[in-house]
Amino acid sequence: MEHTHSTLGDATFRRGNSGVRACTAVALALALGLTAGCSASAGASPFTPAPHAARTAPDVAADPLPPLSKFVTQPDGSQVSTVSADYLFESSSSTLLPAAVTALAQILPAIREHPGPISVIGYSDGIGRAEDNQKLSLDRAKAVEAWLATQDIPSSVLDVEGRGEQGAQNDVADASRRRVEIVLR
Amino acid sequence: MRYQVLIPRVRARLPRRRRLAVLVAASMLATPLLAACDTGGLLGGRAQASGPLDCTQYQEDTPSSGAPLLLMLLDVSDNSAATAQRVATRVQPYLDTALKDGAYVKLVASGGGPTTYSDCFHGDRMFQIKRNNSRRAEKDRAAASKALGTEINHVVQAERVTTTGSVTGLLGGINDEVAAVRSTPGAKVTDVTVLVWTDLLGTGQDSDCLDVNGKKASVTIAEALVKRCFSTGQIASVGNDRVRFLGVNEGGADRPQQDLARFLKGELCRRISSDCS
Numbered sequence: 483m484e485h486t487h488s489t490l491g492d493a494t495f496r497r498g499n500s501g502v503r504a505c506t507a508v509a510l511a512l513a514l515g516l517t518a519g520c521s522a523s524a525g526a527s528p529f530t531p532a533p534h535a536a537r538t539a540p541d542v543a544a545d546p547l548p549p550l551s552k553f554v555t556q557p558d559g560s561q562v563s564t565v566s567a568d569y570l571f572e573s574s575s576s577t578l579l580p581a582a583v584t585a586l587a588q589i590l591p592a593i594r595e596h597p598g599p600i601s602v603i604g605y606s607d608g609i610g611r612a613e614d615n616q617k618l619s620l621d622r623a624k625a626v627e628a629w630l631a632t633q634d635i636p637s638s639v640l641d642v643e644g645r646g647e648q649g650a651q652n653d654v655a656d657a658s659r660r661r662v663e664i665v666l667r
Numbered sequence: 668m669r670y671q672v673l674i675p676r677v678r679a680r681l682p683r684r685r686r687l688a689v690l691v692a693a694s695m696l697a698t699p700l701l702a703a704c705d706t707g708g709l710l711g712g713r714a715q716a717s718g719p720l721d722c723t724q725y726q727e728d729t730p731s732s733g734a735p736l737l738l739m740l741l742d743v744s745d746n747s748a749a750t751a752q753r754v755a756t757r758v759q760p761y762l763d764t765a766l767k768d769g770a771y772v773k774l775v776a777s778g779g780g781p782t783t784y785s786d787c788f789h790g791d792r793m794f795q796i797k798r799n800n801s802r803r804a805e806k807d808r809a810a811a812s813k814a815l816g817t818e819i820n821h822v823v824q825a826e827r828v829t830t831t832g833s834v835t836g837l838l839g840g841i842n843d844e845v846a847a848v849r850s851t852p853g854a855k856v857t858d859v860t861v862l863v864w865t866d867l868l869g870t871g872q873d874s875d876c877l878d879v880n881g882k883k884a885s886v887t888i889a890e891a892l893v894k895r896c897f898s899t900g901q902i903a904s905v906g907n908d909r910v911r912f913l914g915v916n917e918g919g920a921d922r923p924q925q926d927l928a929r930f931l932k933g934e935l936c937r938r939i940s941s942d943c944s
Contacts, residue, residue, distance in 0.1 A: 530825070531748075531825055537828060539924065540881070540882070566886050568886040568933060572933070573937070574944065581926075657887065657889075657890045
């Protein structure tokens with residue numbers, strides 16, 4: 483029984499013919515060679531992944547201490563609240579983190595009740611260039627001021643100041659120096 | 668009459684045809700090997716991270732002015748395909764720059780056990796795609812970027828991950844890795860960029876300064892942990908080398924873990940390099 487190849491339609495390409503078998507073998511080999519050897523790009527590398535595994539996640543406790551201290555009365559009668567800049571900002575950034583809003587909201591009632599001027603003062607530690615730290619501390623203070631303004635604290639009572647590395651040891655990383663103070667005068 | 672003459676001739680040639688067919692078939696199968704095609708599908712997979720990708724095709728001779736070094740450190744805490752893709756995606760822009768401008772590229776990975784080195788990214792030759800035709804260069808760079816991205820993906824998936832570990836060893840080894848590349852004969856390294864893929868959520872032995880298991884997510888704790896890393900010499904400053912942390916808080920960490928990882932990144936950055944983020 484013979485079946486003519488539908489596309490070639492040539493009498494020499496018929497099953498049962500040895501010539502056809504030979505050609506089929508060539509075609510198969512070509513296909514196999516291409517699919518097995520070069521089906522993927524030459525750049526792809528075969529590999530067997532290691533068994534899937536993941537490191538055990540560490541048990542990290544939330545910090546029970548509020549990031550904002552209460553207002554403390556200073557010798558001159560003003561009150562100051564200090565917040566670690568690390569809670570409010572990413573490293574070297576002056577963009578308030580979402581969590582910072584929650585922290586700042588804690589002292590908002592006291593700020594609203596204060597009848598006098600309010601200062602927002604930024605500080606940095608001694609790592610990096612002094613002029614960069616000066617600018618960063620000011621930008622951070624401005625970011626806090628801007629958020630207070632969105633909370634209906636009149637900008638007329640707000641002033642900002644950047645004190646940079648003031649009081650910090652040069653070239654020493656010190657979390658206690660990276661802070662923002664809110665002073666009720 | 669004409670057919671009667673022809674048919675016997677054809678029949679007489681058939682055995683030779685068969686031999687020819689076998690020969691052709693064998694040559695077709697051998698072609699991929701000879702042409703350095705990927706024969707993995709035919710020969711079976713390999714357990715190694717770096718397969719037979721011929722990375723030399725993406726490399727050039729270093730100019731006399733030297734070339735920068737891109738050192739990739741992968742702290743693999745999860746070797747899933749999803750994580751591997753994330754890693755590859757995050758490092759891709761740096762690879763693209765390397766392929767365009769030229770750079771030595773070295774990759775070191777650890778899943779918590781011993782560090783493993785990539786067969787492709789040795790750091791001894793400069794990666795770059797240069798073509799006279801700019802369109803051709805773009806196309807070839809895109810192809811190279813894809814292939815190298817896949818290579819990184821495979822490195823991550825092939826890494827054996829243990830239940831404990833941290834990035835401490837990789838960070839502590841930066842200076843040695845850079846020095847090794849600098850001391851390679853013929854290599855001239857200009858500036859250095861270190862990419863560190865890590866979630867900074869290390870676990871393990873108490874002696875490991877970045878073991879955060881049981882710690883509190885506070886700035887003070889993070890500062891103390893990192894101070895200890897440097898005071899004990901587990902991690903050293905890399906000076907002005909550029910360091911970029913990738914992968915911090917890009918996984919499924921809970922809030923305290925995220926906070927502590929963020930604080931740690933800040934503390935590490937302040938101490939490890941003057942150019943770190």
